[in-house]
Amino acid sequence: MKQEATAQSEFRLKNEGLINDAKKLVESYPRVPITVDCVIFGFDENELKVLLIRSDLEIFKDKWSLLGDFAADNELLDDAAYRVLKERTGMDDVYLAQVKTFSRPNRHPGGRVLTVAYCSLLNIEHHQLSKMDNELHWHAVKTIQEMDMAFDHKEIMNECYCWLQKRIQEHPLGFNLLPEKFSLRELQNLYEAILDIKMDRRNFRKKFFAMDFLIDTGEFEDDVPHRPGKLYQFDFQKYKHTKKKWSGIDFG
Amino acid sequence: MKQEATAQSEFRLKNEGLINDAKKLVESYPRVPITVDCVIFGFDENELKVLLIRSDLEIFKDKWSLLGDFAADNELLDDAAYRVLKERTGMDDVYLAQVKTFSRPNRHPGGRVLTVAYCSLLNIEHHQLSKMDNELHWHAVKTIQEMDMAFDHKEIMNECYCWLQKRIQEHPLGFNLLPEKFSLRELQNLYEAILDIKMDRRNFRKKFFAMDFLIDTGEFEDDVPHRPGKLYQFDFQKYKHTKKKWSGIDFG
């Protein structure tokens, strides 16, 4: 019993030594400030939009900026991105995904800052912006190419937009941008806006009905100046239990 | 003229002030050590392999580790990954892509270290490992699940493997793992190994011939104990000039 205790304490001592070695090693590494930047997409009036503010930095005072913040000590980057979303929009039930890390040494005028870009999607209708600080508001993605943006934020925006275009074809992300109940027209408008293409209405419906993830709510649109369409919900439960097939090799 | 000079110098002064503000801001951010970790895949003896070393860290001395290093001051992360590859394998004409950033606060025993995972692919035949320090060598990916790995390197490995499985179906990555001239059998073996599935040989050939990116070299395999197969090259030129179509919506 006593021997055991001794062995244990020896082990602890040795382990502490090893951890100290590790700490020393880590202390020898250069350190870099890390930020997260959120590219927050929304969909409204048949347009894909992105949420921007005027840059906090005086040097970029006339330029638009993504919503970002530095990562706190020991904060998981995903958590930092959720925190930024929460602080800026009040939302926390939002789709969020890490897209890419940007490291160009001169990307920040104040010295090297590394940023991790996150893409998030939220339903504009379900969220009235609470703070409008720094002219926080939605911009049509189509108009952004002509805007001045701070840092490398235009590059980050574009990467996230490409990511979204690809991703939305393989995953049911789009429903995070729509009201919980939506018409097929709204769904198609969303895809057409994001992919910037026109699709055949009949084939679009066929495709979604064939995937069989839409629940017919029995309800209908309201306040439309024409025949109201049926409203559907996406069956996330069923989707989760369906494992995707390999889509097959194709570079073309 | 003099006025102009004055205006210019005023502008410079003001600009310096703004940059100083930015610097002050950045100085207020927490700083984190950054590393890159490379998941280096190779293909040999009909198996997908990954290059590992014994961990440098005493605390992980019996565990296998990815090839990594800290990012130097003002070093682009891509450059850091290329540097690691060059230092460890001597190769610099290698496929390399950023996959994901890992930030769990306890992932490193020496304190918070953020790591950016890169995936790289290289042709084992074209490269004899020059240094064998730390037992550097190739491990079959299939056997790795049972191995002990340092840090969160098994998680990183798995993420990169999934990335590769998806990516190789949509992009011509596989050719980076094969000799410049390869038989269709080798190509199919590669796909079967990476995707861990069996494919029909006739359909596989049809698919690749239909994509029309294979150049018939007119040469044949050598040193095979059976009828030699034709050798092909991938037409990277033609591929580059072919823009991909949208593959179409499908979550199934």
Next chain:
DNA sequence: TCAAAAGTGTTCATTATACACCCATGA
């Protein structure tokens, strides 16, 4: 002559595309 893998076509099922008319509603 044998073993081992190369090379090759057809059929069938599934999926994608193109396309036009009637219907329900609100104004």
Next chain:
DNA sequence: TCATGGGTGTATAATGAACACTTTTGA
């Protein structure tokens, strides 16, 4: 009654999947 978009079906083309035999080579 009109304008607007909702809702539907069919024919054709393209693609994917299943499947077996002959050929060439080296041993």
